[in-house]
Amino acid sequence: MIGADRQRTLWFLRNILPHESALRGWLSRSAPQGVDPDDIIQEAYTILAELETVETIRFPRAYLFQVARSVITRHVRRARIVSIHAVDDLDRLEHPDEAATPEQLAIDRDELRQLALAIAAMPVKTREAFVLRRVKGVPQREIASRMRISENTVETHISRGVLFLIDWFGRGGNKRSQTSKNTEVEISSLDGRTRHQSRH
C-alpha cells in the first residue's frame, strides 16, 4: 500500500480513528475562531502518517490530541496577525476532554452493523462494486468484466464507496452547530461549500 504502509494504516485504524469524533467535538468547542476542525484533523493525521515509528506511542488518544493542539498552534502562528482573542483561546486547549463521547460508545457497540448499514445505503452500482472488492476480495479488473463496465468505472465506484464511508463514519457534513462561529461554517458549507477561510 503506497501512501502509508499497511502496518501504519492498521495501527491508525485501531488506535486513532476511534477517537476522531471525540477530537472533532473537542475542536469544535475549543478551537479558535477561523480554524476549521476538519482541516486540523487532516493535518494531524498527516503528522501521524509521517512519523518514523509509532511504536513508542503508548497513549494514542492523548498523543492525537497533543498533535492536533500543535497543529492549531502552528495555524495561529502562521496567521500573521494574531488576535489577543486567539491567544486566549489557546489556553483553553490545555485540557482536552479525555472522556469517550457517546458517539464513540455507540460506534464501538455496533461498528459492524454501522458498516453494514453504510454499505447498504450506497448507490446500487457503487455498492455492488464495493462489496465485490472490499468484502469479497475480487480484483478491480475482474469486477469490470463481471459487471460489464470499464475498469475506470469500477475505480470510480470504489472511490465513491470510500468517500461514502468517510462521510458516514467521520465528517458527514457534521460541522457542529452549537456555537455561532460554527454556524457560519455550516451555512457556507451548505451553500455549495464556498470556503469559509479567513487568514492564511
Add this chain to the structure above:
Amino acid sequence: MAERDTSRDIDQAASRWTARLDRGPLNPEEDKAFQAWLHGDPRRRGALLRAQALSMMSESAQALGPSFDPAAFQSPRRAPLAGLSRRQALGWTSAAAAVGVVVLGVGRPASGAVIRTERGEIRLAPLKDGSTVLLNTQSAIRVRYDEGQRLVTLLSGEAYFSVARDEKRPFVVEVYGRRLRTVQAGFRVRKLDHDPVDILVQQGRVELDASNLGGSSEAMALEANTRMVLPELIGGRTEQPQAIAPEIITRELAWREGKLAFEGETLQAAAEAFGRYSDTRIRIRDPNLAREPVSGLFAANDPVGFSRAIAHVFDARLEQDGDNVILTRAGGGH
C-alpha cells in the same frame, strides 16, 4: 493566496487515490502526479491515511458472512409496483428487530382505515398500489384510495412515504388542511403538537397545492434533498424550500432504523426527543448540563442507555426513580 481546497475536496481526492492505488501499481507518470498531490498541501497525506484506513475497515464486513446481503440492511426506499416483495419485507423486519423496534401488522389496511402507532412503536404499512408508509412513534394516518387519487391523511405524528409511480393517480398527502401531491417520491412529513408541518423530500418530487399558498397562484415544488416548514396559518408567508445535505437527511431519518441521531443538539433537546419514544422521562437538574451539546447515534427505545452514556461523558450522576431518569452534575456544583 489562491483558493484553498476545502477539507472535503481533499477527502474526495484521497478517496480517488485510494481507489486508484487499490486497482494496481501506478505508472511513472501517475506516480509523479500522486507525489505532487501528496505534497501539495499538509492535509493530504493525513486524508489519504484515513481513506485507506476506512477502506481497510470495510473488509471487516466479511465478518457478516459470505451470504451478507446489503439489501437486508436497507431502509425501505422505492417500493416496487407489484407491492412490497417478501425479501424486502423480511429484510426490513429483521433490520428493525436488530435494533429492538417492533414492526407490526404488515397487512393491507381497508379503505378509510386509520393506522396508528403507540409510543415507541414503528410500523410499516404497505398500501395496495405498492407504496408504503412507515409510521414513527405515536402517529396516525388514514388511507382513502379511489379512482382519481391515492389519498393519505396524516392525522398526527411523523411518517415516511415511499410512493410507487402512477402517472394517472397522484399520491396525495393531506396534513392539517394542506395537500402534498406526487407521482413518485420518498418523503417525510411531520406534524408534532407544537411545531409547524415539516416536509423533507429525499427522492423524487413533491408539489404543494397552490391553494395552500398565499398570493402566489403557482404550486410550489419540492425537489429531492430539500426541506420545507409550512407556516402555521394556511396562506401565511411561505418560505422557499431549503436544500439540505444528504447526510443531514440520513440523520433526520435515523428513526426509520429505530435510532436517534444528534449532532450538537443540546442535552435538553435530546432528552425531549427520547420522550417521544418511551414513557421514561430524562430529567436534567442542572441548566448548564442541559445545554451541553450531544452527538451520536442512539437506540430510540433505550433512554436509560443513552442517559448512562451521557452520565459517563459529562461526569454526571444518574438516578432512576420510577419512569424518571434524573441527571445531575457530579459534585452537585452548578
